[in-house]
Amino acid sequence: MDQEYDAIVLGTGLKECIISGLLSVAGMKVLHIDRNNYYGGESASLSLNQLYERFRPGQPVPKELGPNREWNVDLVPKFMMANGKLVRVLLHTGVVKYLEFKAVDGSFVLSKGKIHKVPASDMEALKSPLMGLFEKRRARDFFAYVQDYDPNDPRTHKGHDLGRMSMGDLYKSFNLNEDTTDFIGHSVALHRDDAYLAQPALPTVLKIKLYYESLFRYEGLTAPYLYPRYGLGELPQAFARLSAVYGGTYMLSKPDAQVEYDASGAAVGVTSEGQTARAKFVVGDPSYFPTKTRRVAQVVRCIAIMSHPIPDTGNAASVQIILPQKQIGRRSDMYVFCCSFAHNVAANGKWLAFVSTTVETANPEAELAPGLALLGPVDEKFVEVRDVFEPVEDGSNDKCFISKGYDPTTHFETTVEDVLAMYRRITGNDLDLSKEPANLEQQ
Numbered sequence: 001m002d003q004e005y006d007a008i009v010l011g012t013g014l015k016e017c018i019i020s021g022l023l024s025v026a027g028m029k030v031l032h033i034d035r036n037n038y039y040g041g042e043s044a045s046l047s048l049n050q051l052y053e054r055f056r057p058g059q060p061v062p063k064e065l066g067p068n069r070e071w072n073v074d075l076v077p078k079f080m081m082a083n084g085k086l087v088r089v090l091l092h093t094g095v096v097k098y099l100e101f102k103a104v105d106g107s108f109v110l111s112k113g114k115i116h117k118v119p120a121s122d123m124e125a126l127k128s129p130l131m132g133l134f135e136k137r138r139a140r141d142f143f144a145y146v147q148d149y150d151p152n153d154p155r156t157h158k159g160h161d162l163g164r165m166s167m168g169d170l171y172k173s174f175n176l177n178e179d180t181t182d183f184i185g186h187s188v189a190l191h192r193d194d195a196y197l198a199q200p201a202l203p204t205v206l207k208i209k210l211y212y213e214s215l216f217r218y219e220g221l222t223a224p225y226l227y228p229r230y231g232l233g234e235l236p237q238a239f240a241r242l243s244a245v246y247g248g249t250y251m252l253s254k255p256d257a258q259v260e261y262d263a264s265g266a267a268v269g270v271t272s273e274g275q276t277a278r279a280k281f282v283v284g285d286p287s288y289f290p291t292k293t294r295r296v297a298q299v300v301r302c303i304a305i306m307s308h309p310i311p312d313t314g315n316a317a318s319v320q321i322i323l324p325q326k327q328i329g330r331r332s333d334m335y336v337f338c339c340s341f342a343h344n345v346a347a348n349g350k351w352l353a354f355v356s357t358t359v360e361t362a363n364p365e366a367e368l369a370p371g372l373a374l375l376g377p378v379d380e381k382f383v384e385v386r387d388v389f390e391p392v393e394d395g396s397n398d399k400c401f402i403s404k405g406y407d408p409t410t411h412f413e414t415t416v417e418d419v420l421a422m423y424r425r426i427t428g429n430d431l432d433l434s435k436e437p438a439n440l441e442q443q
Contacts, residue, residue, distance in 0.1 A: 003277055005031045008270045010257060010284030013041030014232070015403040017239035018419045019283055021093060022431065024246035031277050032240065032248055033270060035255040039240060041285060042406055045072040045233025055382040065305065065380070066347025072231035073303060073345065076406045077337045077354045078415065079104055079225035079320055082214035085416040087226065088433040098238035102343055103218070104225035105316035109187035110323040111179060115312050115374060118187045122147065135180055142174040146208045162202035170201040184208065186324040190411060192333050193325060225411070227318060229344045259288065259400070267399040281399040281426065286389035289402050293389040299408045300364035301356040302372065305380040309351055310338050317342035320410050321374060328370040332358040336371045337410040356408040359385060394425055401426050
């Protein structure tokens with residue numbers, strides 16, 4: 001361990017493993033350390049035995065849940081947009097060759113107490129029960145405008161300057177009612193609250209285009225999301241493998257790893273078991289930098305084991321349901337994620353559902369009631385509240401490049417935005433995702 005490195009990465013969560021892989025591909029000498037004896041950190045996938053050890057230590061696992069080896073339970077479950085940034089990173093790095101993917105069956109939204117399939121195109125808008133006849137036509141016109149919009153072609157702008165015009169004003173120009181803008185903003189553009197309405201429309205229009213483009217990226221998709229077989233725990237390991245291919249070194253089971261600083265307060269290495277590895281900078285998750293992070297929120301998540309699909313989803317093996325804040329009387333959205341044996345994450349005939357949201361009260365578990373009410377009968381339930389931390393500095397002075405904690409969303413867009421921002425701060429350059437050296441095979 002007493003060697004010089006360009007970078008030392010602490011923690012094997014997904015963000016840290018992506019950064020480790022990207023830096024290794026860029027030609028840096030990387031040492032990757034984790035205090036645990038397994039990959040994944042907060043984004044690990046647990047076996048059934050590990051799940052019970054974490055939440056119910058000493059309690060036997062019910063035999064009716066099936067073989068332990070058939071379970072891969074994500075601690076931070078998230079789907080991938082089929083044309084989103086994470087898939088583009090997978091393609092750019094060639095990590096896809098280490099993974100298998102399967103399409104997600106459905107994308108739904110809660111509206112007026114019922115769940116509905118999310119319409120994402122002009123034709124789907126005409127068929128959606130979310131809207132009345134005249135509103136369907138207005139929504140059709142809006143989606144047609146978004147689908148045709150090209151930032152570089154003024155002819156598609158129809159007189160709207162989306163860099164100046166607010167998203168709220170763009171909605172008004174199409175005379176869309178509040179219920180329609182609610183599902184578009186939260187279940188298509190994937191905003192977590194309504195602050196976007198007062199902001200320039202362009203970012204939201206591009207988010208809506210991404211949803212539509214993802215839906216048609218691969219043949220046969222019925223929702224814009226993909227999910228890896230065997231759970232998200234495969235992702236950190238795949239990027240770790242990429243780093244190793246390019247010369248990265250991995251050390252697990254280092255619980256005493258401590259960051260070393262010089263007289264100016266800049267990170268210069270990491271010490272473990274009496275040995276010090278030196279580096280130009282250190283990357284890591286917030287748990288390795290308690291004095292350099294601040295708590296910004298809490299997330300409550302429930303893991304539910306079920307023997308049936310979520311009702312009213314067409315017996316889907318995998319779905320996302322978004323509960324917009326206004327529909328459930330909250331300041332932030334709630335998310336339901338469901339997958340099953342079809343993705344090799346549960347025993348045959350079993351489903352895993354996850355309900356998550358940002359904590360707003362002193363009784364976090366009670367806040368999950370609207371999401372849990374959608375699930376139907378539950379065999380087993382596990383609830384956990386996690387603090388969300390973010391760095392107080394950008395790393396330019398102290399050479400500590402720290403990731404943000406995981407938010408309650410059930411998609412990866414915010415996660416990858418943090419990774420790409422870290423890469424930019426570390427290297428001074430944006431990651432060029434325009435080249436796709438590999439093909440993602442739709443399973």
